[in-house]
Amino acid sequence: MAGSGDKFDIVVVGAGPVGLSFAASLAQSELKVAVVEQQSLERLADPVFDGREIALTNASIRILRELGAWDAIPASDKSQLEGARVLNGSSAFALCFDPPSASREPLGVLVPNCRIRDALFKIVRSQDHARLLCGLSVVDATNSHKGAVITLSDGRQLTARLLVAADSRLSATRDLLGIGADINRLGNSMLICRVRHERVHHQIAVEWFDHHQTIAMLPLMQGVSSLLLTLRSNEADRLLAFEDDLFLMELTNRCRGRLGEMTLASSRHAYPLVTTWAHKFWAPSAVLIGDAAIGMHPVTAHGFNIGLSAQRQLAHRILAAGRDRRDIADPDMLRKYESWLRRSAAPLYYATNILVRLYSGEHPAALLARHVGLRVAQHLPFVRQGISAMLRR
Numbered sequence: 001m002a003g004s005g006d007k008f009d010i011v012v013v014g015a016g017p018v019g020l021s022f023a024a025s026l027a028q029s030e031l032k033v034a035v036v037e038q039q040s041l042e043r044l045a046d047p048v049f050d051g052r053e054i055a056l057t058n059a060s061i062r063i064l065r066e067l068g069a070w071d072a073i074p075a076s077d078k079s080q081l082e083g084a085r086v087l088n089g090s091s092a093f094a095l096c097f098d099p100p101s102a103s104r105e106p107l108g109v110l111v112p113n114c115r116i117r118d119a120l121f122k123i124v125r126s127q128d129h130a131r132l133l134c135g136l137s138v139v140d141a142t143n144s145h146k147g148a149v150i151t152l153s154d155g156r157q158l159t160a161r162l163l164v165a166a167d168s169r170l171s172a173t174r175d176l177l178g179i180g181a182d183i184n185r186l187g188n189s190m191l192i193c194r195v196r197h198e199r200v201h202h203q204i205a206v207e208w209f210d211h212h213q214t215i216a217m218l219p220l221m222q223g224v225s226s227l228l229l230t231l232r233s234n235e236a237d238r239l240l241a242f243e244d245d246l247f248l249m250e251l252t253n254r255c256r257g258r259l260g261e262m263t264l265a266s267s268r269h270a271y272p273l274v275t276t277w278a279h280k281f282w283a284p285s286a287v288l289i290g291d292a293a294i295g296m297h298p299v300t301a302h303g304f305n306i307g308l309s310a311q312r313q314l315a316h317r318i319l320a321a322g323r324d325r326r327d328i329a330d331p332d333m334l335r336k337y338e339s340w341l342r343r344s345a346a347p348l349y350y351a352t353n354i355l356v357r358l359y360s361g362e363h364p365a366a367l368l369a370r371h372v373g374l375r376v377a378q379h380l381p382f383v384r385q386g387i388s389a390m391l392r393r
């Protein structure tokens with residue numbers, strides 16, 4: 001049975017960057033919110049570097065600024081992205097993406113994931129409306145039109161008018177709610193680390209689709225880039241087990257000297273690649289946000305950007321319902337959130353998946369298609385500008 005201290009208007013499962021931003025977006029309300037997170041409070045208060053450098057769009061920066069998180073991130077952790085180049089195999093041809101010449105804004109800004117989490121955590125912790133329940137996971141959840149009951153790993157039960165699942169792309173809460181998802185395990189992993197290098201990066205990112213591997217080089221501070229190497233998972237595991245000097249030698253060979261001499265500048269991290277799309281984004285008294293709703297392939301760097309704008313949409317609808325004394329779990333409102341998210345995320349999600357298939361295939365038809373595709377895109381300015389605009393949204 002839930003005690004009176006365990007009754008909430010909203011229970012958010014997952015204090016990742018999307019769950020935290022959603023909780024922070026509700027600060028203007030009188031709603032009683034709980035955020036349940038399996039990691040300890042100490043871990044959340046001091047998140048460790050996880051390799052991810054999140055390319056934030058200008059729209060995301062505006063949302064983080066509204067939440068008070070942008071100014072809480074040190075300037076030294078913000079690296080401007082002034083352009084991007086896409087390369088294919090050993091060809092010298094590059095497809096170029098640059099901000100429009102009239103724009104003074106960069107394509108985006110790279111910020112370590114741990115710094116975004118840190119800033120959002122401090123904001124939520126300082127707010128009175130939200131209670132953080134850390135070191136606990138959700139082991140059961142039931143829902144009906146009347147509300148949701150959430151059972152935690154310590155046996156405690158919480159009740160909520162609305163349960164919000166923000167517990168990653170392999171969301172256990174989504175499963176407990178009986179919502180299925182298309183889960184696509186790609187058999188590849190992304191190996192990530194920072195490198196210090198000889199050549200100047202001019203704040204330009206490089207995405208290089210080579211045979212049996214993809215390398216992305218994201219420009220951070222002067223002389224430092226984040227290197228993302230996508231390989232078959234067994235190959236990635238083999239490299240991850242190498243000693244530092246052997247690992248560096250392997251990286252240097254694979255980059256074929258593009259960055260000049262390199263040294264390792266961080267720990268290494270590996271992410272098995274899985275894309276997900278939930279069959280529904282809501283159920284009675286429950287809703288999905290962030291990766292629990294849509295888990296994008298990282299190659300177009302948009303998972304968090306989409307999750308951030310979607311949580312804002314949902315929070316605005318809930319705040320409006322609260323102000324008008326309407327139900328904050330109104331099915332019609334949740335349905336509208338769902339169709340908004342489908343409409344705004346589907347083009348990028350499916351375009352990204354096609355791009356991944358085209359650029360990771362080794363079939364001669366795929367090799368020819370990518371060779372032709374890059375040249376066609378370069379000569380059709382509306383394609384490049386369309387993609388740039390989509391990436392800058």
Ligand SMILES: Cc1cc2nc3c(=O)[nH]c(=O)nc-3n(C[C@H](O)[C@H](O)[C@H](O)COP(=O)(O)OP(=O)(O)OC[C@H]3O[C@@H](n4cnc5c(N)ncnc54)[C@H](O)[C@@H]3O)c2cc1C
Pocket residue numbers: 013014015016017018019020036037038039052053054055056113136137138166167168169172173190192271289290291292298300301302303304305306307
């Ligand atoms: C290599 C890589 C690079 C990326 N680069 C970019 C980029 O450049 N731009 C971009 O926009 N996006 C990028 N992304 C995507 C971005 O990282 C995700 O979209 C974002 O982290 C999703 O946030 P989230 O809060 O929904 O989920 P998560 O970050 O997965 O957080 C989920 C939280 O829920 C907690 N949790 C899980 N299960 C439970 C449970 N049962 N009970 C309680 N708590 C639970 C977890 O501990 C975690 O804290 C990248 C992703 C990867 C892997």
